[in-house]
Amino acid sequence: MAVNELQSTRKPPIFQIGAILWLRTNLFSSWVNGLLTLASLYLLYISIPPLLDWMVLSANFNFGTVNILGFEIKFSEVMADNQNCGREAACWPYIYEKLYMYIYGFYPREESWRPDTVYGLTALLFVIVRLVRNYKYKNRVILSLIVAYPIVSYILLAGGFGLLPVVETHRWGGLLLTLVIASVGIIVSFPIGVVLALGRRSDLRVIKLFSTLFIEFIRAVPLITILFMASFVLPLFLESGNNFDKLLRALIGIALFQAAYFAEVVRGGLQAIPKGQYEAADAIGLSYLQKNALIILPQALKISIPNIVGSSISLFKDTTLVLIIGLMDMLAMVNMTSQDPYWLGRETEGYVFVTMVMWVILYSMSRYSRKLEIRFNTENKN
Amino acid sequence: MKQQNILSQVKSLTFREILYNNEVRAFFFQVATFLLIFGLFYTIIGNLFDNIEARGIHTGFSFLKNRAGFDILPFLGNYLQDYTPESSNLTVFYVGLINTLVVAFIGIIITTFLGLFIGIARLSNNYLIAKLAGGYIELFRNVPVLLQIFFWYNIFINIFPHPKKSLSFFDVVFLNQRGLYLPKPILENGFLLVIIAFVVGIILTVFMKRYFNKKHDETGVHTRTLGYSTLLILGLPAVFFLLLGSPLHFDFAVLGKFNLNGGMQIVPEFIALTFALSVYTATYIAEAIRSGIEAVDKGQKEAAAAIGLTQTQSLKLIVMPQALRVAIPPTINQYLNLTKNSSLATAIGYPELMSSFGGTVLNQVGQAVEILGMAMLVYLVISLCISLLLNFVNKRMAIPER
Amino acid sequence: MKQLLKLSVASFLIAGALAVQASTLSDVQSKGYLSCGVSKGLAGFSAADSSGTWTGVDVDVCRAVAAATLGDATKVQFVPLTAKERFTALQSGEIDMLSRNTTWTITRDASLGLNFAGVNYYDGQGFMVKSSLGVSSALELGGAAICIQAGTTTELNLADWGKQFGIDYQSVVSDTNSQTLSNYDSGRCDVLTTDASGLYSMRAASNDPSEHVVLPEIISKEPLGPVVRQGDDQWFNIVRWSLNAMITAEELGVTSATVDDVTNNPERERLMGRSGNTHEYVGLTPDWTYNIISQVGNYSESFERNIGINTPIGIARGVNALWTQGGILYSPPFR
DSSP, X not given: OOOOSOOOOOOOOGGGSHHHHHHHHHTOSSHHHHHHHHHHHHHHHHHHHHHXXXXXXXXXXXXXXXXXXXXXXXXXXXXXXXXGGOSSSOBHHHXXXXXXXXXXXXXXXXXXXXXXXXXXXXXXXXXXXXXXGGOTTHHHHHHHHHHHHHHHHHHHHHOBTTTBOOOOGGGBOHHHHHHHXXXXXXXXXXXXXXXXXXXXXXXXXXXXXXXXXXXXXXXXXXXXXXXXXXXXXXXXXSOTTOOOOHHHHHHHHHHHHHHHHHHHHHHHHHHHSOXXXXXXXXXXXXXXXXIIIIIIHHHHHHHHHHHHHHHHHHHHHHGGGGGGGTXXXXXXXXXXXXXXXXXXXXXXXXXHHXXXXXXXXXXXXXXXXXXXHHHHHHHHHO | OHHHHHHHHHSOSXXXXXXXXXXXXHHHHHHHHHHHHHHHHHHHHHHHHHHHHHTTXXXXXXXXXXXXXXXXXXXXXXXXXXXXXXXXXXXXXXXXXXXXXXXXXXXXXXXXXHHHHHHHHHTOSOHXXXXXXXXXXXXXXXXXXXXXXXXXHHHHHHHSOOGGGOEEETTTEEEETTEEEEOEEEEOXXXXXXXXXXXXXXXXXXXXXXXXXXHHHXXXXXXXXXXXXXXXXXXXXXXXXHHTTOOEEEEOOEEXXXXXXXXXXXXXXXXXXXXXXHHHHHHHXXXXXXXXXXXXXXXXXXXXXXXXXXXXXXXXXXXXXXXXXXXXXXXXXHHHHHHHHGGGGGGTTOOSIIIIIIXXXXXXXXXXXXXXXXXXXXXXXXXXXXXXXXXXXXXXXXXXXX | OHHHHHHOHHHHHHHHHSXXXXXXXXXXXXXXXXXXXXXXXXXXXXXXXXXXXXXXXXXXXXXXXXXXHHSOTTOEEEEEXXXXXXXXXXHTTSSSEEOSSOBOOHHHHHHSSEEEOOOSEEEOEEEEEEGGGOOOSGGGOTTOEEEEETTSHHHHHHHHHHHHTXXXXXXXXXXXXXXXXXXXXXXXXSEEEEEHHHHHHHHHHXXXXXXXXXOSOOOSOEEXXXXXXXXXHHHHHHHHHHHHXXXXXXXXXXXXXSTTOOTTOHHHHHHTTSSSOHHHHHTOOTTHHHHHHHHTOOHHHHHHHHTSTTSSSOOOOGGGSBGGGTSOBOOOXXX
């Protein structure tokens, strides 16, 4: 028998290729792993289909005829009401009917272009900040925008100054209020936080003591106690006869609360600055203000940006607490709208809807923060 | 500029020099800050007293002795304090405090296990498990915890059946929209001995562990202690229990006209709150555990494998001890967050501190300053305790530098 | 101590920035609107429709005061408040008056630094259960779970009632009216308790009113009325007499339609400010009562428009009828 015949290469065993290999290494590498995989599959099996069924398959989408950007889209002859919606699955016409409340609260309908403009301006702000990234005077542009944006937004939303009809703050609600509280909270608390961080790192004992006391006190108590304080006790601290808007009081509470957290984030950044930077700044004769404004803070803030965004995310989540002191934010609208006699008992749809909106916002924010983290990490290594 | 500096050095002790002297400036700034803050406090506290007087609001803590007059949702705090509407406002404070601590305690236990599990699962080489854990974190971390509390509460009271159609587990445990009903243990004389036996068992186990650890360090002989520990901790009390003729009875829930009566009712408010807080906080703990494990040098795992440790041994003896060093401080911070977040219970009416005392009593009495002050003080103390614990742990875990 | 105060820079800054306290009336007139605390939503008493217009009997009291002080019943800023917030909002000066189905009790009147200016609705606490339970009396409620709103007198009444009749129940306390209602609706509790008016209002709002029964027992007295801060007697008088003007107008048969017809009736003339100088005593213009009645209407008009038999709420006048018609509504004379 001749053995010099060329033997054909044998195929790898079926278990070592393609999908089966992937399954073996990733899902069934040991019997424990196999069991875990099966358990996970079972978990998915009992949770996903009913959820999908409730949200989409059996859900009611009878919105009637909807006008989207000028196109008439006909979902059904008439809009479904609470009775013919059924209790077993989601009734989305409820959300559709109450959408205005969820987004604008009690803001007068004929003035709704004003919050819309603010939403648009906010988006524009982000676009501009991205576009001018490589522009020579980008700092000046961004700084002037940051100053102008709140003023313009305030005039648009609140009205007054003889320009626009006044819309009192107790008519603001829904997503609008959530965004107002979050953005005002972040913008106002940031400078306070920086000052507190510098104060805590200061050599001056009295300043250090007060900053530390403030930061630690605020961080030790829940936001809700601060909001109660702002709501019930703050008016007593002022000379009597001073009217104080409820929203403004909540904003003061939130800004002080967030300032303490920003202070700790910025302090972390300050601690990361090598001592040599301080000494070098001192050596060239810079004053305290010059040293911090030109040398230390720009570096410290840059390191802290991911954490600043992280802290802002927490604040955004915390804005929902204002409903406990009676402000009508987006979450409060669930209770408000499902008490409507015509839509009684539709809380679940409301909660799911608000969850989806909040999740999209918060998830994008956290993705953004992670991106920043990666970017700054590589920059530091270079 | 330079010339001026040189000039001022030549002249001795001019006004300028004093003005630019760092110590003088420091002193001036501190005095100014102090006065500013003192003045601020003086003004607002002055206003506070003026306002309180002008509005005829009562002051002082005498309200604590007054009859509360309202009901509180029955839960642990009620039972431990024997609360009735005849009790004082101070009792309400204690009831609230107990209920806060119960949520914090149970929540911390659940969230630790959940977080540990998810954190390890996140790094599992099982594709599905890792993705599911990642999905869990992204989903629950990015939804405000208050919304989660509302959501689970709403789900709980809507999907579980009416008491008349309770889900029954062997007629011992019942579940319906009004909560989970467990048998209520009724202790008789002598049960104290069983508890003592249990404690003694634990102490003996600790000593035993120490002895075998020492033996292991000296001789390298590893002894399996799990069996002995079980025997000591569970067996010892069991012997006493049987010897004393089972000094323990259970009160089971039975269906009454409207509700299940008797038994131990775990109200849905508590379940929803604890569940939401644990699920939310676990995402942070999982991330802490994950970054802890990732911080362990790869060489450590390779070395463990090289000396023939199994995967489990490697995880238990090499990886986790080092990972926990990184993971424990942020985890303890999350415990504090969970405790603080328990104050959100006021939204669904679970009678913890901010809901019963900071809410109902505040409304009945109207003395916001005293009541909120007391509530804040409690949280301050809790957070101080957790900080001390953190410092202690940090000190214990610090790698001794050589 | 005064010295230290002067030393502090901050106190100067703050003191300078704060205005001097003015009387509530001049405050309202200078800002041009009345700030009135109302319920967050209780159909027939105070509720906002989706365009933000407030209606209800409590709202009408606010409107009457605005008409009296500003001559325009629409110049009201409604501040929706929870039961918990209402007193602090008034104490702190955030609102000028409170008209939020608030029960007049000695504790509230005497210890919170507040004054009740009258009663605009005589109410009592009742119970509502689902008809399917087959309960016909509150005394059968032993062992039931009862939904109740935190921070109200109903909470205290319920405890007293339970003690008095030895009825053991479980109270499920929620923060807001809507949460209470949703708890009752989903079956977290068997019974809903609050003021009877509120029960009727909620029953009317439900999908099928016949599914719910309001039990016959009324376990408390709940005189609901507007509240003002202590220490401003002029303002107190304005609010009290604005309400009284509405009641007196009904008694004298003056409605928003017949407001100009005061011929040969000295009492009507006095009420409408055609004779006498009562307006000077409260510090208002002579047409203050005219503005109230022409713009808001008399008590009967407000009642029938918002909660009367012909509305979905459907409450009969009952004890809230005039004293001349078998009720206890009684206003001291305009003289």
